[in-house]
Amino acid sequence: MADNQHPGQSFGESEFLRWLHDSMPISKSALVPNGDDAALLSTTDRGVLVATDMFLDGTHFLALQTTPELIGRKAVAANLSDIAAMGGWPQSVFISLGIPGNTTREWIERLMIGAAATAREFQCGIDGGDTNSWSGPLVVNVCVTGSPHWRGAVTRSGAQAGDCVLITGKTLGHSLETGRHLRFRPRLQEVRWLMDHFKIHSMMDLSDGLATDLPRLSDASGVGITIDAKQVLGIAPATDSELQAALCDGEDFELVFTCSKADAQTIVKRFPFECGIRQIGTVTAGRGVKIIPLTGEPASSLAVQGYEH
């Protein structure tokens, strides 16, 4: 990886690149792994999924207030979550670094160890990337490739009126305060089980909060969605401030998806994973996202309720 030593690089790059070459896991699908101008990955006739996300010091993490391992973990895990949201399984991870001039090699190696451990958990390799020193704060860009399920990719645009809306996990909100945004586990095994046994109509991961993300799914599918505040809260106390956190905090990295009512009932009954799963609403004809408030009054628009991000 990191074949391009661009002008301006100063920290012990050549040792770092050698260390990377010796330490990083290589994916099984890498026909030509890192160290060349590009990696060559084997694919199936179903094509390849590609997702990318950039993580910036001060915005997505605070380099001085967390460990480098957790920064590496989060950057990889958030990208793996995007592959999960398409119903797929990840293969190869590519990591580009913009490293502040005063960073030690040991600190960056710890970041890469966190990234590699997360990749390994899901049988992925770190198959390439790019390393640069600069005068700005830490930047970590991750690009991940994945393999679609044999049923195909699940998009945001397949929700159908009559579907149930389900969500993984026991609760939403407070991800930043609790550090969950650094430690969450991408729902890959859960998705594989769902895809193997059921027909998932539409899916996305929750990065910005239900109040922002659900309208994207409803718009992409051209349907309406009605959610129930009590079901959204899961195990949290049923207060308006908890509801606000659940809808708006973001960085939950849980999956929200829709499927038929019959499938939803079986999924909720048989879901074998610790993270839990629950129904939070239904897909309707029409447009827009509505919410049944905690008081149980009739559903009204999420935007009118003031929950828009």
Added chain:
Amino acid sequence: MADNQHPGQSFGESEFLRWLHDSMPISKSALVPNGDDAALLSTTDRGVLVATDMFLDGTHFLALQTTPELIGRKAVAANLSDIAAMGGWPQSVFISLGIPGNTTREWIERLMIGAAATAREFQCGIDGGDTNSWSGPLVVNVCVTGSPHWRGAVTRSGAQAGDCVLITGKTLGHSLETGRHLRFRPRLQEVRWLMDHFKIHSMMDLSDGLATDLPRLSDASGVGITIDAKQVLGIAPATDSELQAALCDGEDFELVFTCSKADAQTIVKRFPFECGIRQIGTVTAGRGVKIIPLTGEPASSLAVQGYEH
């Protein structure tokens, strides 16, 4: 693209994302284009090439001294050059942005217009990415996928003793002073012709200068390489300072490759492209890179000659 509006974003993102959605070219291989959690791309049974490079203000460009279009152009072109160096053809471009807080939407749109124009030149789409505002300088990360040639991918490790070493372009060096590092044209058409008609044994693109890049090729292949200073200089005046620039400046983005002597003679005779091509040396048994100096004295080690990057 850019589905993740992370915390900390402030400039007119939703309008920008809508503009991107309406303005960016989509590649022919995109089965699910940007706007979902990941893109789904069709591939052949030869697999997929993946390259990534990060471009940082102050290191790879100076945001205040160049146009945003040229920054977008360079970021895409350098990645396309990596696909060319593998003997492949690019498909899909993914662009992640870290945008300084005071940047106008118009400026960033111009950057993306430059990126899109470069992608279109080579029949690629901008099939995804990620947009973020932050307090640091401009960051542009590009990831590109490509399709290998039917002959397979060309790596750095296939050079054979007896091969000739060839290079595209008329001259090397001074890329930063002349602005060529912003305006260079990736050698994709040239590579397609080479791959269609000849057996290229090894190849890479010149991003750090011959003195840095050739030892990588020689190490990866386990061979020696001897280059001739006069041939390296091409059309430049044959002075030692020009030689230093040609070997060490970097950011040339020309291709260096090796093939049999018979193929090399035909290539030099029949090469139909304006950029030109020439032989600069030969592959030998043994290890290390040597250079025949301008004086015509016997070849000595490039490192001993002081041309190491």
